[in-house]
Structure formats: structure tokens, C-alpha cells
Amino acid sequence: MATDAWTMADVAIATRWIRGADMQMIAKNGIEHTPSLEELLLILDMLPIPISCATLSDRRIRFHNKAFTRRFGHIADNITTIDDFIRSYTQEMQRGEIERLWSSLWNDAPVESGVEIIAETEIDIKSVNDTVITVALGGMILHAKDLSIAFFDDMPARDQMQKSILRHAYEDFLTGLANRRKLMMHWDQARGSTREAKVAFLMLDLDRFKHVNDQLGHDAGDEVLRVVAKRLLSCVRESDLVCRFGGDEFGILLAESVDDAQVGHICDRVLEVVKAPMLIGGSEVCISTSIGASRVPDHGDTFDEIFKAADEALYLCKLKGRGCWRWADAGENLAAEG
Numbered sequence: 001m002a003t004d005a006w007t008m009a010d011v012a013i014a015t016r017w018i019r020g021a022d023m024q025m026i027a028k029n030g031i032e033h034t035p036s037l038e039e040l041l042l043i044l045d046m047l048p049i050p051i052s053c054a055t056l057s058d059r060r061i062r063f064h065n066k067a068f069t070r071r072f073g074h075i076a077d078n079i080t081t082i083d084d085f086i087r088s089y090t091q092e093m094q095r096g097e098i099e100r101l102w103s104s105l106w107n108d109a110p111v112e113s114g115v116e117i118i119a120e121t122e123i124d125i126k127s128v129n130d131t132v133i134t135v136a137l138g139g140m141i142l143h144a145k146d147l148s149i150a151f152f153d154d155m156p157a158r159d160q161m162q163k164s165i166l167r168h169a170y171e172d173f174l175t176g177l178a179n180r181r182k183l184m185m186h187w188d189q190a191r192g193s194t195r196e197a198k199v200a201f202l203m204l205d206l207d208r209f210k211h212v213n214d215q216l217g218h219d220a221g222d223e224v225l226r227v228v229a230k231r232l233l234s235c236v237r238e239s240d241l242v243c244r245f246g247g248d249e250f251g252i253l254l255a256e257s258v259d260d261a262q263v264g265h266i267c268d269r270v271l272e273v274v275k276a277p278m279l280i281g282g283s284e285v286c287i288s289t290s291i292g293a294s295r296v297p298d299h300g301d302t303f304d305e306i307f308k309a310a311d312e313a314l315y316l317c318k319l320k321g322r323g324c325w326r327w328a329d330a331g332e333n334l335a336a337e338g
Contacts, residue, residue: 037145037147040145041053041063044063044065044149045063045065045066046065046066047065047067048067049067049151049152049153050064050065050067050068050070050071050072050135050151050152050154051063051064051065051067051068051139051149051150051151051152052064052065052068052085052149052150052152053147053148053149053150054081054082054147054148054150055146055147055148056141056143056146056147056148057146058081059081059082059083060080060081060082061079061080061081061082061084061085062147068152071127071133071152071154072089072125072127072133072152073127086098086099088126089125089126089127090123090124090125090126091123091124091126091132094123094124097121098121098123098137115140115141115142115143116140116141116143117140118137118138118139118140118141118148118150119138120136120137120138120153121136121137121138122134122135122136122137123135123137125152133154134154135152135153135154136152136153137150137151137152138150138151138153139151169181170182170185172243172244172246174222174225174226174244175225175226175229175244176229177229177232177233177242177243177244177250178241178242178243178244179243179244179245180243180245182241182243183241183243183251183253184303186241186253186255187199187253187303189255190253190255190256191296198258198259198295198296198297199253199254199255199256199258199295199296199306200253200254200258200263200293200294200295200296201251201252201253201254201293201294201295201306201307201310202251202252202254202263202266202267202270202291202292202293202310202325203249203250203251203291203292203293203294203307203310203311203313203314204249204250204251204252204270204289204290204291204292204314204325205247205248205249205250205289205290205314206224206228206248206274206287206288206289207287207288207289207290207318207322207323208287208322209221209224209247209248209287212224212285212287216280216281216283216285219281220280220281220283220285223280223281224278224280224285224287225244225248227278227280228250228274228287228289229242229244229250231270231273231274231276232250232252232270232273232274234273235266235269235270235273236252236254236266237254237256239255239256240252240253240254240255240256241253241255251310252266252270254266258295263293263295267291267293267325268325270289270291270325271288271289271291271323271324271325274287274288274289275287275288275289275323288322288323289323290314290317290318290322290323290324290325291314291317291324291325291326292309292310292311292312292313292314292315292316292317292325292326292328293310293313293325293326293327293328294306294307294309294310294313294327294328298328299328299329309328309329310328312328313326313327313328313329
């Protein structure tokens, strides 16, 4: 089978077909290379989503890919037509809707319409040993090739994938803390609830963290970051958000209205728990942190203003000797040292 004409972009687009993404764009614009039926089936056979193909003229099933056989087992050997599949392997209460959907696509769409998108429908399929698998049934009809392509996207697997995508979009991969994107969401929520709230922000990083990496290695350094992340979470309220920006830089958004005493208590607590010895790979590691604090409206109203103010206060802590915290633009009478 000659597949040289297929580019990696074509394969990526084919994968997006099966995931149900960008279908309208593909139907409108097509792809760089118009594949032969042989090429198309070869590509579909390599994709990880269960796929079935049938000819339009006689509704006979002509192809199942490897993923279909792996997922549904004996189904691939026992059905020869769409009607067989609907009658034998779908729930009785769902059959009328599935038959209506497929019949409308077969009978109503003109041949010259080119590509017809099959909207997703959630159905239950009886698989090996009568196990019921919930899938999103969707796909497309290629009128020029007298072919329908159906994909069966596993709903639990897709839900898990979507959760994974969201987790990676809003969480730091190393520590599991929030990342900057999630911090911005919480900032908007905190500021949107009331413009009068005294939202506070803490900017901190670990003192001389480079020495840990240099002496014990980066794996040990990563473990220190994970331990610190857990310790920071123990210092805050349920309404607060701890995040990591990368490296050894962390942030804490005190999202509910807080007074000076509450901020001071949290900062003191952070200084105390971070400097407690930790056992990393058989070695005792002691590390401290420095914290810059800012708040609305004293040090600004936007996140950029508050972030910059806290960062400048953190820099002054480093100059002063580390292991301490201070307010942005604070005099010596407001600075607290650990």
C-alpha cells in the first residue's frame, strides 16, 4: 500500500476527524492530498479510536479497524450490516433514534453534497460477555466514495482525557499546584465578587535553592519543590490559592478579605514550615524562603500592579538577608523577619 503521498499533517487531520474536532473545517476545505480508499482505510486502521466503515449503497459493513476489535471483541466478527449492528448490539430504547439518524443521512443527503458530518450521539453498546460500553457515536459520510465512517469514542476514556487536558492546562506539572493561568482565573473571581475586598498576594521563592540542585542533583531539587508545595498548602485557608510559576518561585493569593494581622500570621507560618528540615534521598535538607506581600488597594488595583509590588518587596527581602517577609513599600516598622 502506497502511503508516501500522505503527509504527517494529513494524519493529524485524520486523527482530528476521529476526535470530532474541526470537522466542519475539514468538510469545507478538505485536506492537502485526496487519498484513495486503500490509503484512507490504512490510515484509519492505525488510529487509536474504534472505527467502522460501511458502503452507502447497500449499508454493508466493509471495515473495522484494530482499535474496534480490541475494544468490542466479537462484534467485529458477527455483524455484516448496519442493521445487524443496531439490532444486535445497541440498547432497545436507543434503536429508534439511531435508525432515524442513519436513515436520514443515507436517504436525504444529495450525492453532490460531498462530505456529510454525523453529529455525535451517546449510545450504549453490548460488548464481550454482554459488557455495556457507553460511547459517543459520530463520524462522516463521504458521498464521492460511497462510504460512511463511524467512530466510537469511549466516553469514560474521553472524559478522562478531557480532565487530563484541563489538569495540565491549569496545574503545575511537577507539584500539582495551580499555575499562572489558574491564578489569573481566581484573581478575576476574587476581584469580581467585590471591589472592596482587600485581596492580598504573596510572592516567594526559596533561598539559595541552586545549592540544592548543585549538591544533590535536580531530582532531589524536584523533590524539595514538591515537599515545599505540600507545606505551603498547609499554611493557607481553603479559599486561598497556592501556585507555582516555575523554578523555585511560588505565589499565594489570599482571595478573601484579609487584614494585616492575618497576612502576617500566614507569612510567619510559611517561614516556619518551609525551614523545617526535610529528608531527601537519605540527606537532610534545610532551606528557607523569602516573601514579598502586597494587597488591594494599597499597592495597586490590577494583578500586574499587585504582582510587581510583591516582587519588589521580595527583592528587598533578599537584599536584607533572606528568610524574612515584608510588605511592598513598607518601612522598617512594618517589616517582619523570621
